[in-house]
Amino acid sequence: MVAMTFVADRRGRVPFAFIGAVLLLTSSLYAASVAPPATTEPIVDEVGSDAQIEARLALDTAIRDADRAAAAEPVLEPSPRGLGRALPENDTFEHALELRIAGAAETALQEAEAGRAGVKATVSLPPVRDHESARAALERVSIEPVTADRYRVTIRDLRVTVTRHDRPIDRFRYNETITMELPSLSLHDRTSRYEERLNAGLAQPGLARDLTARLFPIVWARGYAQYGGAPIQNVLANRHVELMANDAAVAQQAAVFGQADPAGRRGVSVAAMDVATRDAFTGAEEMLKSQVSKPRGDQKGAGEVEGSPSVSLPSVVDNEQSVDAxxxxxxxxxxxxxxxxGPGLESTVDDVYRADVRVETRSRPIDTERVAAEPPPSNGTYLGRTLHTDEWLADGHWESGHGSTLRTYEGQVIEERRVTKWWVQNGSLALTEAVDHTTHAVELTLSCRYQPPGIAPDRPDDRCPFGAEVREQLAEDGSDRLLSGSALSNRAQAAVDGDGESGWEPIDLDPxxxxxxxxxxxxxxxxxxxxxxxxxxxxxxxxxxxxxxxxxxxxxxxxxxxxxxxxxxxxxxxxxxxxxxxxxxxxxxxxxxxxxxPKVQQAQAAFSDQLQSHAIPSEPPERSTPTRAPYVAGVDTGPAYLSADPPSATDPSIDVRNVNLFTVPYGDAADAVTEQVEGVGSREVTLRTAAQTLAAVDSRDSVSGREVRALRREVEGSVASATARYRSVLEAELGSHEADRVVTTATNRYPDTASRALAITDGRLARAIGDSLPAGVPSHERDRLRVALRVAGTEIQSESEVQVSQDLVEEARVAVESGSNPVVSETAKAAGEKVGTAAWEKATDSSVTKLPAGLPLLPMPGSWYATANAWTVSVRGSYEQVSVRTRRAAPGSAENGTVKYVREDSPVRLDLDRDGHPDRLGSNRAIDFEAQTGVVIVVPPGKTGVGDRGGDAIEESPGW
Structure with a gap:
C-alpha cells in the first residue's frame, strides 16, 4: 500500500476562494433578509418633482431656441464628416432639428435644478461630443405631428439625481413630452412645397403649369396679330418667357405661402411695361398687364384679347365635317x-387556351392476407423485433373522363408489412416472422381547372371548356407533367397514406x-x-x-x-x-x-403626335390661386426679379430657351397640305401632284418635249415602286408568281401611266387588286389581304420611292400653260403652285421664307383645315436667397416676434461640444428650378399663316 501525504492527496478538496465567495454571498442574503427596506423621504420626491418642473421650462426654451436656429440655418444635406455623419440622408432637416434640440436641451438642463433643506435634485442628458454620441442623441429625441402646425416633441432618458450634501441618495430616469408649434418645420415644409412646385412637371400644379397658362394668351394674341398683317417676326420671344416665368414663380409663392415677395411683384410689373414697349402693336401693354399679377380664365384665341381692343382676333373656323375611323x-x-x-390576335387566342391541371388521389383497402408467425423457440430469450414495410403498384389502367376530369387511373397498390422477432436460444440467434399483405384500390384523377385570363368579358364557363382535341392534348400534357415515369407509381403509393395529390400546374395549349x-x-x-x-x-x-x-x-x-x-x-x-x-x-x-x-385626319393626328413628343399641352391649364390659410407673414427673394440677360455674368439670372417647331413655310394653295401630309421632300412632290400634272399633259396632244418625257419616266418609276409594294403584300399568301399575275392584271385595267398613278393615290388600284384575288384564298385571309392593300396604298404615298422631282413638275406645268385651254391650264396650275418646298415635319429650307409659316392641317382631302404652330419652352433659374417669416409670434424670438426660415447656399456648423470650434453639420441649399412646357396656336387657313420668321428657330438666353 502506498503512503499518501496531505499535499499529494487532492481527493475531495474545495478551493478556498470558492468557499470565501459562498460565505460572502450567504452573509449578504442574510443581511438583506433581516434589514428593513429603505424608506423614501417626502422631501426627496418633492425636490425631484420640482427639478422636473424646472427641466420642462428649460426644455421648452431649448426647443424654441433650436427651432429658431434650425430655421435660420436649415440643414438640407448632411456633411460626410464630423457631426454630419450622424444625420441620415432622408429627412435631413428634421433630424438636424432633433440634434439641435438634443444639444440645446443638454445645455439648458445645466441650470435646471431644485433644492430645499440640504436636498438638491438636478436633471441632465448625456453629452453630445462626436458623431457616435450624436446618433445616440437622435435616438433620444423624436418629433411627431399633432395638427397642421403643432408637433409633439419627446425627449427620452432624462436623468434625475437627488443628493444630500452632495452625496447621491436617489437616481431615476424619465421621458418628457412637450406639444408646441415648431415654425421651422412648418416653414421648411411650405418652402419645400414651393421648391417642388417650381420644379413640377405639367401633370402637377406649379411653375410649368402657370407659365403655360400665361404664355397661351400671349402667343394667341401675337399670332393672330401676325396673321392679320402686323409686322411681328417672333410670335414668342424670350422676353415673354422671362417675364411670365417670373410672374409664374411669384404665383407659386402666393399659392404656397399666401404671400408673395412685394419686390418680385413690382419687378414683374416694371418688366411687363418694358416688354410691352418693345412689342410693336397696339394693345400689347394692356394684354401683357392682363396676364400678370392675377389669375385669369383660359384664353382660347377667339374674339378679342381682354384689355386689347385694338387687336382683332378672328374666330377659328367652326364648320362641321364628318370624320370616320x-x-x-x-x-x-x-x-x-x-x-x-402589342399583343396580337394569335397571342390573344393563346392566352385563352390555357388551363390548370392537378392530380387528386383516393385509396381504400380491399383485401388483407395474414401469415402468422411461428411459435417462439422454447427456452428462447426475446431480444426485440423489427418492422419492415414495402409498397408497390401491382396493376392499373386509364379511363377517360368528362367535365373537369380529364382522365382517371385505377390501380392496386400492395402493402407488405413484415414483423420479425429475434430470440437467443442456447447461444444461437433465432427469429420468427409474421407477414401481412394488404391490397389497396387507388384512384388517381387528373383534373382540369379553367381560369379566365381577363381579356374577355366574364361569362359562365364549364370548368374545362375545351373540345375533344384540346382536352386530349391537355390530358397528355398534364400526364407528362404530373404522372410520367416514376411519378405514377409514387403518387399511387402515396395515396395509400392519404397523400400524393399535387397543386395546380398551368398548361399552355395549342388552339x-x-x-x-x-x-x-x-x-x-x-x-x-x-x-x-x-x-x-x-x-x-x-x-x-x-x-x-x-x-x-x-x-x-x-x-x-x-x-x-x-x-x-x-x-x-x-x-x-x-x-x-x-x-x-x-x-x-x-x-x-x-x-x-383616318386619311382625312392624318395632318391633325401627325401634329398631335408632335405635341405629345415635345410634351406640349393642347390647351392652357388652370392657373394657381393663392392659399386662403396663410401661415407666412412675409416672403423675400434675392434677387426679386430674375433676368435672362443680367448686367454681369456673375449676377443671378434665369436661363430661357424657346424653340419654334414649324418655322419653314409651305405652299399657298388648298391641297398643298394634303401633299405635305402624304410626305414631300425638300425638292420633291407627291405622286398625286405629279400624276395630276401628267394627266394635264396627256390631255394636250400638242404638248411634248424633253421635260414631259422626263416627268413620264419618273412617274412610271413611282408606279413601279407602288405596284412592287402591292406584290410584297400578296407574296406571303400567294407566292411571288401568282402575286405578280394578280397585280399585273389589275394594273393593266388602267391604260396609261397617269391613270395608273391616280388609281394608286385614290385607292382604286388597291381595290382592283383585292377583287382579283384567286378564288381559293380563304375568306378570312382574303379579307386581311384587302385591308393590307388599302393600307399599303395609303402609306406608300408618303415614301420617297414614289415621290417626283419638283423641278420636273414645274417644267411640265410651264409647257402645259403655254396656249392651253382654261380647264387644262387650271389643272396644271393647281398641280404646280400647290407644291410645298419643304417636308411637312422636317421643314428647314431657308430659301422659302417668302411663303407662309406654320404647319398646314387637313380636315379632308383637297381642303385646307387650318395652319398651326407650336413652341417648346424651357427655363431654369436660381434664387440666391429665399427667406420666409412666420405670421405668429414665438416667445423670445427676434424679427418682431417671428421666426425666419432662410434658404441659401451655405455651410452649417454647430458647436455641440462647446469647445469653441463648431463642427460641420451639413449644408443649406439655395432654391434652383427647371421647367419645361410648350404652347400651340392654330389660325384659319390662308394668308401668311403663323410662326417665327426671324430666321432663328431656337432662341436662347446668354446663360443657356
Missing amino acids: NHTADEAFLDYVAGHD PETVRNRAQRETGELRRAVRDISVSVETRSVASSTNPARKLRKAIAARRGALLETPASYDSAADRAVAATRQTYLDRLTDRLGDRT
Missing part, C-alpha cells in the same frame, strides 16, 4: 393580326387552327362595323378639346356593347377566344384613335 380601323386590324406594337381562323374572321366583321361609324366635328384647333379622334372613341365606346355582341355565356373556349380577340382589337383601335386617325 376607316384608315385607323384597317391599320389597327392589320397590326393586331400580325402582332405588331385549333379553325379557332384562330374564326377569331380573325369575326374580328374582321367587327372592323367593318366600326368603319361604318362616323362623327361630326367642328373645325378647330388640334390644341382644343374637340378632338375628332376623341369623339370617335366616345362614339365607339357608346356602341361598344352592340359592336362586341358578347354572348350571355360561352359554350366553349373557342367562343371566349373570339370574344377576347374582338374586345382586344376594339381596345387597340380606340387606343390608336388618339394619334392614328
Whole structure:
C-alpha cells in the first residue's frame, strides 16, 4: 500500500476562494433578509418633482431656441464628416432639428435644478461630443405631428439625481413630452412645397403649369396679330418667357405661402411695361398687364384679347365635317393580326387556351392476407423485433373522363408489412416472422381547372371548356407533367397514406387552327362595323378639346356593347377566344384613335403626335390661386426679379430657351397640305401632284418635249415602286408568281401611266387588286389581304420611292400653260403652285421664307383645315436667397416676434461640444428650378399663316 501525504492527496478538496465567495454571498442574503427596506423621504420626491418642473421650462426654451436656429440655418444635406455623419440622408432637416434640440436641451438642463433643506435634485442628458454620441442623441429625441402646425416633441432618458450634501441618495430616469408649434418645420415644409412646385412637371400644379397658362394668351394674341398683317417676326420671344416665368414663380409663392415677395411683384410689373414697349402693336401693354399679377380664365384665341381692343382676333373656323375611323380601323386590324406594337390576335387566342391541371388521389383497402408467425423457440430469450414495410403498384389502367376530369387511373397498390422477432436460444440467434399483405384500390384523377385570363368579358364557363382535341392534348400534357415515369407509381403509393395529390400546374395549349381562323374572321366583321361609324366635328384647333379622334372613341365606346355582341355565356373556349380577340382589337383601335386617325385626319393626328413628343399641352391649364390659410407673414427673394440677360455674368439670372417647331413655310394653295401630309421632300412632290400634272399633259396632244418625257419616266418609276409594294403584300399568301399575275392584271385595267398613278393615290388600284384575288384564298385571309392593300396604298404615298422631282413638275406645268385651254391650264396650275418646298415635319429650307409659316392641317382631302404652330419652352433659374417669416409670434424670438426660415447656399456648423470650434453639420441649399412646357396656336387657313420668321428657330438666353 502506498503512503499518501496531505499535499499529494487532492481527493475531495474545495478551493478556498470558492468557499470565501459562498460565505460572502450567504452573509449578504442574510443581511438583506433581516434589514428593513429603505424608506423614501417626502422631501426627496418633492425636490425631484420640482427639478422636473424646472427641466420642462428649460426644455421648452431649448426647443424654441433650436427651432429658431434650425430655421435660420436649415440643414438640407448632411456633411460626410464630423457631426454630419450622424444625420441620415432622408429627412435631413428634421433630424438636424432633433440634434439641435438634443444639444440645446443638454445645455439648458445645466441650470435646471431644485433644492430645499440640504436636498438638491438636478436633471441632465448625456453629452453630445462626436458623431457616435450624436446618433445616440437622435435616438433620444423624436418629433411627431399633432395638427397642421403643432408637433409633439419627446425627449427620452432624462436623468434625475437627488443628493444630500452632495452625496447621491436617489437616481431615476424619465421621458418628457412637450406639444408646441415648431415654425421651422412648418416653414421648411411650405418652402419645400414651393421648391417642388417650381420644379413640377405639367401633370402637377406649379411653375410649368402657370407659365403655360400665361404664355397661351400671349402667343394667341401675337399670332393672330401676325396673321392679320402686323409686322411681328417672333410670335414668342424670350422676353415673354422671362417675364411670365417670373410672374409664374411669384404665383407659386402666393399659392404656397399666401404671400408673395412685394419686390418680385413690382419687378414683374416694371418688366411687363418694358416688354410691352418693345412689342410693336397696339394693345400689347394692356394684354401683357392682363396676364400678370392675377389669375385669369383660359384664353382660347377667339374674339378679342381682354384689355386689347385694338387687336382683332378672328374666330377659328367652326364648320362641321364628318370624320370616320376607316384608315385607323384597317391599320389597327392589320397590326393586331400580325402582332405588331402589342399583343396580337394569335397571342390573344393563346392566352385563352390555357388551363390548370392537378392530380387528386383516393385509396381504400380491399383485401388483407395474414401469415402468422411461428411459435417462439422454447427456452428462447426475446431480444426485440423489427418492422419492415414495402409498397408497390401491382396493376392499373386509364379511363377517360368528362367535365373537369380529364382522365382517371385505377390501380392496386400492395402493402407488405413484415414483423420479425429475434430470440437467443442456447447461444444461437433465432427469429420468427409474421407477414401481412394488404391490397389497396387507388384512384388517381387528373383534373382540369379553367381560369379566365381577363381579356374577355366574364361569362359562365364549364370548368374545362375545351373540345375533344384540346382536352386530349391537355390530358397528355398534364400526364407528362404530373404522372410520367416514376411519378405514377409514387403518387399511387402515396395515396395509400392519404397523400400524393399535387397543386395546380398551368398548361399552355395549342388552339385549333379553325379557332384562330374564326377569331380573325369575326374580328374582321367587327372592323367593318366600326368603319361604318362616323362623327361630326367642328373645325378647330388640334390644341382644343374637340378632338375628332376623341369623339370617335366616345362614339365607339357608346356602341361598344352592340359592336362586341358578347354572348350571355360561352359554350366553349373557342367562343371566349373570339370574344377576347374582338374586345382586344376594339381596345387597340380606340387606343390608336388618339394619334392614328383616318386619311382625312392624318395632318391633325401627325401634329398631335408632335405635341405629345415635345410634351406640349393642347390647351392652357388652370392657373394657381393663392392659399386662403396663410401661415407666412412675409416672403423675400434675392434677387426679386430674375433676368435672362443680367448686367454681369456673375449676377443671378434665369436661363430661357424657346424653340419654334414649324418655322419653314409651305405652299399657298388648298391641297398643298394634303401633299405635305402624304410626305414631300425638300425638292420633291407627291405622286398625286405629279400624276395630276401628267394627266394635264396627256390631255394636250400638242404638248411634248424633253421635260414631259422626263416627268413620264419618273412617274412610271413611282408606279413601279407602288405596284412592287402591292406584290410584297400578296407574296406571303400567294407566292411571288401568282402575286405578280394578280397585280399585273389589275394594273393593266388602267391604260396609261397617269391613270395608273391616280388609281394608286385614290385607292382604286388597291381595290382592283383585292377583287382579283384567286378564288381559293380563304375568306378570312382574303379579307386581311384587302385591308393590307388599302393600307399599303395609303402609306406608300408618303415614301420617297414614289415621290417626283419638283423641278420636273414645274417644267411640265410651264409647257402645259403655254396656249392651253382654261380647264387644262387650271389643272396644271393647281398641280404646280400647290407644291410645298419643304417636308411637312422636317421643314428647314431657308430659301422659302417668302411663303407662309406654320404647319398646314387637313380636315379632308383637297381642303385646307387650318395652319398651326407650336413652341417648346424651357427655363431654369436660381434664387440666391429665399427667406420666409412666420405670421405668429414665438416667445423670445427676434424679427418682431417671428421666426425666419432662410434658404441659401451655405455651410452649417454647430458647436455641440462647446469647445469653441463648431463642427460641420451639413449644408443649406439655395432654391434652383427647371421647367419645361410648350404652347400651340392654330389660325384659319390662308394668308401668311403663323410662326417665327426671324430666321432663328431656337432662341436662347446668354446663360443657356
